[in-house]
Amino acid sequence: DVKVTQSSRYLVKRTGEKVFLECVQDMDHENMFWYRQDPGLGLRLIYFSYDVKMKEKGDIPEGYSVSREKKERFSLILESASTNQTSMYLCATIRLSGHTEAFFGQGTRLTVV
């Protein structure tokens, strides 16, 4: 069974803190994604990566950075957390061979106070 695991289900951080959200997949997929989900806005793409050390900006990269040092791990970094980054964060991978499908982690609910 395929698995995408996010390190935390809930996080509370203070304004200005550096925050790391970790995502690990066990499917050997090249493409990994970070989204944030807010009511009425759907899922918005922050960053994605198509290979180790390769990254591309999504639609809302400001205030975020990412790291992909190993194929199975994709980290989202909030350099200096702000209250407007309070959101649900979802990590995903995509399988492109055979039956195309995207797989999601369980999500991290981040609250910045």
Add this chain to the structure above:
Amino acid sequence: AQKITQTQPGMFVQEKEAVTLDCTYDTSDPSYGLFWYKQPSSGEMIFLIYQGSYDQQNATEGRYSLNFQKARKSANLVISASQLGDSAMYFCAMREGGTGGFKTIFGAGTRLFVKA
């Protein structure tokens, strides 16, 4: 820039009836794929159906079918014989192909309410 539009923030349907959820997209990439996902109140993302831009036939998966109209750039989801358990958020998504990765974006979603 690629874009996904779901114009229906909410939809109601009577149990056992069919319902169509709208999705339009915009891309200049000739190779792309379209997904539909269901998100119940538990928050998990459940894959429903996928359509590739070069697929000749509309995709079907059980009670779900994708009405793919390439010229109109629409990829509507049709749910037949609605069930109470179909009440959820539904997201349309598109991925583009390319050497620089497969950027995948989502629409704002449609909340479906199934009435008994």
